[in-house]
């Protein structure tokens with residue numbers, strides 16, 4: 001070969017120039033279709049599968065191919081009677097998928113990790129009005145009430161929720177690279193973040209310790225994940241309370257040491273006695289209230305020792321008033337209570353590590369996902385959720 005170095009330089013320059021002039025505004029993997037299906041909630045208790053063109057991406061936008069999305073209690077409420085007045089809306093906020101196309105400005109996720117085509121991601125909050133806000137500004141603030149994909153009214157782009165084939169993640173959204181988590185773990189991130197936050201709130205009381213006796217009341221997905229988070233944190237002595245034997249069995253899988261079925265005990269005195277027995281003759285140091293039942297809220301004080309603590313997180317939405325006796329339940333026992341709602345962005349990132357640790361100590365969190373439906377069976381999926389069958393229900397695309 002007798003190509004001289006000057007020739008090589010010339011060739012390289014030509015190649016670089018041609019790349020520069022032809023460089024697309026966004027990069028993508030080869031097979032992005034022209035349209036995407038979405039599940040549009042068009043009236044109460046009815047999704048229509050609709051198809052829309054996939055819009056052009058802005059320089060800060062990301063197109064994600066949806067792999068799966070959990071069905072949340074919030075979705076079930078919205079499906080049933082549109083309390084948030086969002087119809088028509090593409091729901092689904094507990095979703096995850098793979099980046100298939102990105103605007104040229106997209107380089108890193110909200111935690112500073114690089115983002116590339118093929119990475120698996122989740123979204124959290126959208127800060128449309130202030131895209132400069134960073135996750136670290138919000139560490140102390142509960143992010144409830146912020147905009148979230150899957151709870152946005154429909155617009156001309158349509159790809160606003162995770163119950164779809166594709167979602168358009170716009171600049172100013174928080175997005176996290178979670179390629180190191182499997183699909184089931186990624187679907188569980190959002191509900192798990194609620195419990196990471198609750199346990200962080202509980203820790204602020206100074207009462208929750210490694211060797212604390214902890215009672216968790218309510219063994220739906222939230223109570224069960226609460227047990228798993230406590231277990232992953234090193235809490236050994238956990239008593240679960242629920243009215244369903246099946247859920248209590250599940251509580252043991254998640255790390256509960258003992259269980260109490262409230263249906264087997266008539267009256268609050270007997271129930272409190274059963275909780276005390278389950279702790280070997282002691283009341284709880286700390287309690288997590290994970291049901292939306294006012295009666296359950298009133299009952300839980302009876303499970304807590306003098307000087308103990310309570311985290312109330314069951315009333316994600318207004319479930320009515322509860323009747324307690326302030327003297328016996330709070331004052332004379334000197335109970336320290338905290339409320340917990342949603343999570344901070346810091347909790348969201350902590351959740352990724354929690355999911356790895358839970359796996360590491362053998363907690364089968366993936367079993368929480370008891371039902372998986374394809375997108376075109378979404379009406380059935382929501383009906384199953386409303387019937388309170390199973391635990392976590394998910395839409396999973398193939």
Ligand SMILES: [Zn+2]
Nearest residue numbers: 072094190191
């Ligand atoms: Zn949710």
